[in-house]
Amino acid sequence: MQKTIEFDQLTIRQATRADVPAIVRLLADDILGKQREYDQDPLPQAYYTAFERIDRDPNNELIVVDLAGEVIGTLQFTLIPLLSFQGSTRAQIEAVRVDQRYRSHGIGRYLFEWAIERARQSGCRLVQLTTNASRADAHRFYERLGFVSSHVGMKLDLIKTPANQQAQ
Template sequence: METVTFREASEQDLDSIVFMLSDDNLGNTRERYEHPLPESYIKAFRAIDSDPNIELIVACVGNTIVGVEQVTFTPHITYQGGWRATIEGVRTASSERGKGLGSQMIRFAIERAKERGCHMMQLTTDKKRVDALRFYERLGFKASHEGLKLHL
């Protein structure tokens, strides 16, 4: 794999980001990759971009975006006022899957969490993503809690 660099996403990256989010079996049922992009993506990006505790990170090979992940830093009263980092929306370009990019992305997020003083990194993955669960476990994540969601 070529050298991968990481940076915070810009609004100009949204087209590539939404395409990657929609380019899998689950994402293509919940995302709307169309031109122009729905305004909801632009509003969400601007909210993320203005929040100092959220980083939308893109992985690039040269000038081409090949991955995306969102890292949210959250203070908690538990763990003596400790901070946690949550990884969400991890996607790699279909052309890059199986080449180690995902591992590089997660390791980058872990380093960001350490730099921010977080004591824990957490994530969820859809139970239908069996391969993703194994992937995260290989990187040291443990299924220590049962997660629940309520769609509103």
């Protein structure tokens, strides 16, 4: 039987340095995350360095969902000022995770509603996100929230590029 979560029990807040291990645990807790994250004790310093960079940047917010002192969800919220769309601002949402014990309870929707409202309050014209092509469940979730698949995303991995692989 699944636990019932009352939304008044949840706090959405900016992450602190002390939250970094819990955030990394969430990021590593799926098939893709296991391949790219290092959820170990102690954590590699790179995670704390990244946290400090995000924390100092006024256009970036690392957000957590807190349930009675336990981090059970996270996302990164970034404001991107643009010249296009007549000098508008867009919000980028990345690294969304909800603890698997609390999925399908509406926490992801609650977190996204918070982020979308945060974008509106910041004067954003639109909210965008990227999601791995293999995450079919996530795609359906984002579509239910009103997101539309409108662009093709492309990435260049600067560590595993074909040129680097040939040089090795």
